[in-house]
Amino acid sequence: MPSTSVGSELQTWDQPTAHFQEPISEHSPSQLGDDNNTATQGEDILIQQLAPADGGPGAWRLLAAAFVFEALLWGFPISFGVFQNYYSSLPQFAGNSNIALIGTIAQGMCYLGAPASAALTKRFPKFQRQQVWLGWPLCILGLIAGSFTTTLPGLIATQGVMYGLGFVTLTYPIISFIDEWWIARKGMAFGIISAASGASGIFMPFIIEALLQKYGYRTTLRAVAVGMAVLTGPLLPFLKGRLPPAERSAMGKTNWSFFKKPLFWIYCASTLLQGLGFFFPALYLPSYATAIGLSSTSGALVLAIMSLAQVIGQFSCGYLSDKKMSVSALCTACSVMSMIAAFVLWGLAKNLALLLVFGIVYGFFGYGFTTMRVGMGRAVSDDPSAAVATYAILVFLQGVGNILAGPISAGLLKRRIQVGTYGIARYQALVVFTGTCMSLSALVISLWYLRPRTIRKLLGGRA
Template sequence: MSPKSDHRVESTPSPAQLEARTKQEAVHPEDLIARISTIDRAYQASPPDGGPRAWCQVLAGHLIVFNTWGYMISFGIFQPHYAEMLSMDPSAIAWIGSVQICLVFLVGTFAGRAFDAGYYKAALVIGTLLQLVGIATTSVAREYWQVFLAQGICQGLGCGIVFAPTVANVSTYFSKKKSIAISISACGGATGGMVFPLMAQQLLPKVGFAWAVRAMGLVVLVSSVIVYLLVRPRLPPRKSGPIVEMAAFKESTYLLFAISMFFTLWAAYFAYYYARAYALNVLGGSQSTSFTMLLVINAVGIPGRLIPAFIADRYFGAVNTFIPAIFCAAVCMFGWIGVRDIPADYAWLCIYGFFAATIQGMFPSTLAGLTKDLSKAGTRIGMIFSIVSVSALTGPPLAGKLIEVNGGKYLGVQIWGGSCLVLGGLLLMGARRASKRDEDTKQ
């Protein structure tokens, strides 16, 4: 053989060498699975914080809040009709709306745990069906108990089943942009709070109450179909675990936050119910003026949710933005005492509506930030939702009763509302201090 041929033969690996090299370079199935699992865990631990799929969840969240809170905080459009049809006092009518809001929060514990267990889409279907049944039966209701069951109970349950899981779903896609993402979703309350009253204003004189409500139901149906097509839960199901995680209440930050939100939301919502009545009965405004005020307090909710959320994500953090917003809302509530004419009432509605919307937007985003283990996001968010359901249930009727026992005067309810907001802000300051202490202890 030539030297060249000898060199070729000597450089050829032997079967033993080939086998050794193959074993060394082979990727075993268990190694591949381990690598994939590691990548999957890393993805789960680190939300994408953006991207088409993540922002689609925000859009879906916006539509869900549009259908739920947008419809509910428009309750003022139904109050004059119910007062005439049912011949009931304002506090009795307020129970319909307050029970509806209460159930949205109350079923949060169970709906949130269902989200963690992987039943988000099933919850969407069940909740949407209950909403639509409630709207359809509201359109034909003629007695107080019928309206209470249809709008208060049925719609309240349906809205609650879809709301808490949606907040949890959005929160799993974002970390640094969590406040702005959840607040964009929460803006659905403001857009719905304008769309549904405008529909009612145009349709009630032309087709009557029943068909106006059915038209609103059609809007809910179409947007719910879009939601179902958009939502994609990011985390794998967590099948095991309790419905209520009692260990969370051993965390002083979580406990103080829950109590703070009880008092804050006890007072925050009743102005949406009684803004029209105040303009009509105290200031002597017209029906059209009072209706415009309902649109105003909902319209300012868009910047009221987005601007503070941007500030929270970019500069100060959620809780540091939330605390001054609560105190500003308290100052506005006390300032309501000095409103004596329609122009001043418009100005007050713009300012209070801004900070009340900030409360509604920062509440879920701050709450979502209290949960480090995203697999428990639905459960822990739902638990506090259930706690504040009591304040949502009792707040508006209590406000109505305070107005009634004071002969239609609002001074007592204004002082009560402002005091509750101050207490809520102080408790949230305590939660922030507890959180900082816990962080210092870990270090």
């Protein structure tokens, strides 16, 4: 790596540790010279110790390992729809509306537990790898324990609570590692990680469906647990940070000054509004496909195509955010295109072709928006110590939509189906709600940037 790049990294990490330096006025000129020599020697040692960022074997090994963890361990709970359909067909669970709680809790803990896990990661930076080693077996054991239970409360406690707690525990140390290894290309790195669940969404639901139909849920949960352990266990040694322990300890204190930036709250409002409508297409596209006369395979195909578009969209948006493009403009574009996809493509879809087009457009732009969390954080704070905190807060806000998706949809879905009408009648209000949330998400950011520049400066925002 060129020496200029290393120098810029040292400057990046200098800011959080500045408060440990003694005041210059207390030293004599000779002492200052000694201090400067010591600082120079320390900087040379640090340069020799640090592995290259934004590339090199260590950075790519970490990113590859994190991708596999995200694809498998997060891909499983977001594929819960397959389990939900299967559990609903079992006599002991038939007609029980609480089945959905298993997936809701597993995913909800990952979203709503984000701030707590991130705070733990930042508070005890020396124990980040131990945090991974605590969360990883919890996920595996949650699935194994679930395979031995025969009651719904048991499945909620194991496949839901244990698994969700394990995943949220291990996630934020990994995010912190990525934040250390990837600096100038941070948006691209997080785009790749975000796309991992989309990559697994292309094949994981089909594998789980086949296992459930052939072997039942007990054997399936055990098989998934063994598969996860075998595929992710050997990668655990690659999950480690780049900074020396002393530097990581200095980064343990988060700079919360971004709370004073109005732009941060604009991004929070936009993320919350986008999250309220974000989850409905993935939840209801299979049943929508069945309602217009398509097979269950066609519904799964639409989800797979949407997952593929998600991979491309999240990588592309993350890459563009590194190219000095306006994060606000990217967020607005993603929300506007998602709005058009919902109002026009989903609402008018009466055949497989239009549903596939909707899956492509929504998968690219709807999921592309979620990659902007890193860019939003950089827009409101130059301090590296705030990166994980802003990311976790925005994840939490999107997770509110995940938790409320069930109650909201229960009030919006209608009983009757009329294929010739907009949204085939049953899903009409749901389609309109999704499109409205996307439009409001774009509007919040747009109105902020349409304000006169002088007012923005007065309120402390960025141009």
